[in-house]
Amino acid sequence: MKRVALIAIAAVAAWLLPYGLGGYAIHVADVAIIFAILAIGLGLTMGVAGQINLAQVAFFGVGAYTVAILTTEAGLGFWTASLLALATAVVFGVLVGIPALRMQSHYLGIVTLGLALAFTNWVTNAHIAGRAEGISDIPVPPMFGVDLSSGYLFYYVELIVFAIALAFALLVTRSPLGRRLRAMRDDDLAAGALGAEIPLLRMTAFVLSGLYGGLAGILYAGLIRFVAPESFNIANMFLLLAMVIIGGRASILGCVVGAVALSLVREALLDASGYAQLGYGLVVVLVVVFAPKGLAGLPGQIRSLLRRRTGGSRAQLGPFLPYDAVPPAGEEDVLEIRGVTMRFKGLVALDEVSLTVPAGQIRGIVGPNGSGKTTLFNVISGFYTPGQGAVVLHGREVTGMAPYQLAQRGVARTFQNLRLFEDLSVRENLLLGLDRTRTWWIWRYPSLPWKVLGYERALRRRAGELIERFGLVEVADAEPRSLPYGIQRRIELARAMAMSPGLLLLDEPAAGLNGEEVRQLADIVRSIRDSGVTVIIIEHNMGLVMSLCDQVTVLSSGKVIADGPPAEVAVHPDVVAAYLGDSMAAPTEETAEAAVEEATR
Numbered sequence: 067m068k069r070v071a072l073i074a075i076a077a078v079a080a081w082l083l084p085y086g087l088g089g090y091a092i093h094v095a096d097v098a099i100i101f102a103i104l105a106i107g108l109g110l111t112m113g114v115a116g117q118i119n120l121a122q123v124a125f126f127g128v129g130a131y132t133v134a135i136l137t138t139e140a141g142l143g144f145w146t147a148s149l150l151a152l153a154t155a156v157v158f159g160v161l162v163g164i165p166a167l168r169m170q171s172h173y174l175g176i177v178t179l180g181l182a183l184a185f186t187n188w189v190t191n192a193h194i195a196g197r198a199e200g201i202s203d204i205p206v207p208p209m210f211g212v213d214l215s216s217g218y219l220f221y222y223v224e225l226i227v228f229a230i231a232l233a234f235a236l237l238v239t240r241s242p243l244g245r246r247l248r249a250m251r252d253d254d255l256a257a258g259a260l261g262a263e264i265p266l267l268r269m270t271a272f273v274l275s276g277l278y279g280g281l282a283g284i285l286y287a288g289l290i291r292f293v294a295p296e297s298f299n300i301a302n303m304f305l306l307l308a309m310v311i312i313g314g315r316a317s318i319l320g321c322v323v324g325a326v327a328l329s330l331v332r333e334a335l336l337d338a339s340g341y342a343q344l345g346y347g348l349v350v351v352l353v354v355v356f357a358p359k360g361l362a363g364l365p366g367q368i369r370s371l372l373r374r375r376t377g378g379s380r381a382q383l384g385p386f387l388p389y390d391a392v393p394p395a396g397e398e399d400v401l402e403i404r405g406v407t408m409r410f411k412g413l414v415a416l417d418e419v420s421l422t423v424p425a426g427q428i429r430g431i432v433g434p435n436g437s438g439k440t441t442l443f444n445v446i447s448g449f450y451t452p453g454q455g456a457v458v459l460h461g462r463e464v465t466g467m468a469p470y471q472l473a474q475r476g477v478a479r480t481f482q483n484l485r486l487f488e489d490l491s492v493r494e495n496l497l498l499g500l501d502r503t504r505t506w507w508i509w510r511y512p513s514l515p516w517k518v519l520g521y522e523r524a525l526r527r528r529a530g531e532l533i534e535r536f537g538l539v540e541v542a543d544a545e546p547r548s549l550p551y552g553i554q555r556r557i558e559l560a561r562a563m564a565m566s567p568g569l570l571l572l573d574e575p576a577a578g579l580n581g582e583e584v585r586q587l588a589d590i591v592r593s594i595r596d597s598g599v600t601v602i603i604i605e606h607n608m609g610l611v612m613s614l615c616d617q618v619t620v621l622s623s624g625k626v627i628a629d630g631p632p633a634e635v636a637v638h639p640d641v642v643a644a645y646l647g648d649s650m651a652a653p654t655e656e657t658a659e660a661a662v663e664e665a666t667r
């Protein structure tokens with residue numbers, strides 16, 4: 067209710083604004099709105115999706131120049147030209163996005179900057195773009211007899227377009243697509259393991275950037291009715307970057323605030339533009355150092371500072387609510403590894419490894435450090451493609467498939483060094499696991515936005531159930547990094563189970579847990595198995611392996627040296643020999659007997 071009231075007040079204030087402004091001031095407001103739309107586009111690619119994009123000003127130019135060329139040279143109407151301009155900017159977005167499929171971070175920055183420079187170069191030299199003089203005489207956009215040559219009336223067109231653009235950006239960021247984009251930004255490997263199609267997501271980010279850049283360019287062409295290369299140069303790109311960084315790149319509202327604030331500052335400092343550039347640079351450096359999340363992140367920063375002062379969170383895990391047990395389905399092998407060999411340059415990490423995991427089993431994978439256990443998981447979950455051999459899942463060969471394809475086929479995993487998305491809340495981490503849609507589903511965002519909202523509500527309901535089942539109610543809205551290690555491990559397990567997997571891979575889930583937490587972990591894994599999920603677990607805690615696993619496979623130097631029931635494997639001479647000299651506790655006859663006794667009690 068409070069939010070609706072705030073939106074209503076902002077809308078009324080924006081609507082009434084021109085009544086209090088003079089002719090020049092309304093022009094400044096018109097330009098500020100255009101920068102705000104541009105900043106939203108840049109915020110979506112750089113802040114939300116983490117794709118360095120220094121070509122946003124070129125998307126802006128593509129939109130403006132396409133309208134200018136099509137209206138003055140080809141004689142098209144303003145709005146027809148605008149539709150084509152939007153399409154051209156999106157195509158340009160796809161082209162700029164292609165390098166992002168192969169490179170990231172500063173390399174991507176250099177490439178996008180190069181493309182932006184190439185654009186300004188082209189418009190400065192091309193006859194059709196009016197060379198350095200630009201193109202004037204762009205027609206006034208017709209609007210049912212309303213004279214849009216007036217800056218006052220044009221303001222209202224801009225305001226409506228801005229409101230729609232802002233609402234769409236908020237819909238994107240606060241729903242499954244935005245969450246996946248943020249997850250990709252934080253850790254693309256973990257996002258891929260949860261089913262996010264990384265290449266398509268990167269493309270989507272650049273398409274959104276092109277869309278917003280093109281939209282801003284069209285409005286610019288309609289407002290100024292003149293385009294020239296200097297409006298789309300690197301100095302303006304830098305100003306745009308400053309707007310987004312100062313406002314808070316990951317927050318759409320922050321980007322808008324940054325854009326409006328710096329547009330006003332720019333006007334105030336028009337006579338000292340050289341010093342102004344220096345000033346923006348200084349402020350950007352200060353913001354990056356002291357408030358990395360910009361103005362929008364300040365309230366959160368202050369809150370977490372206060373929390374630290376008052377002793378931090380003493381969050382507690384609640385009890386785990388077991389899954390309903392289901393009777394085992396007909397015997398079927400869930401996973402078959404056939405003669406898999408994985409080499410890293412000269413090192414053979416896996417050497418003709420073969421094993422079969424039947425449905426409903428808890429399989430332990432043990433072995434000394436460096437014996438190839440995690441490499442095996444990386445092969446099963448698609449992170450590595452083996453040089454030789456095959457991975458067969460539910461009877462179908464899946465060798466070489468990408469992590470997201472395997473995630474969609476029901477393979478979920480946890481990581482040895484926890485890979486939670488630190489900037490997302492616990493609830494959002496689980497929502498990512500629950501969302502099983504493919505990226506192409508995003509066509510619904512523009513066409514059926516209410517279905518997106520309905521889907522999000524359903525996901526949140528299911529996340530609520532999962533949070534209760536895993537005893538995470540107290541920490542649901544915290545950021546994982548603020549929580550004790552044991553709770554983080556529980557969250558990662560819950561996130562993997564959110565994917566409703568058929569095969570769950572747990573990589574050292576007991577590492578760093580205390581005795582009581584290990585006992586709880588064993589109960590949880592048994593309940594997961596009883597609910598019909600096949601589990602493979604890599605563990606150094608031999609007590610846990612012996613009591614929990616139905617069958618254990620032992621790796622040593624990339625080879626399977628033993629495979630069988632825990633009690634048999636523990637006393638196998640090759641296993642005892644492999645563990646000699648290893649710092650981890652080797653299985654012994656006593657630990658095996660004690661564990662088996664406990665398990666059968």
Ligand SMILES: Nc1ncnc2c1ncn2[C@@H]1O[C@H](COP(=O)(O)OP(=O)(O)OP(=O)(O)O)[C@@H](O)[C@H]1O
Nearest residue numbers: 410413415433434435436437438439440441442482
């Ligand atoms: N990406 C990689 N590049 C090069 N070598 C690698 C890579 N991944 C693993 N290795 C090497 O392969 C071997 C097996 O590593 P792996 O991580 O699978 O062992 P592990 O049994 O899981 O060990 P630990 O118990 O310590 O986790 C090691 O010698 C490791 O250094």
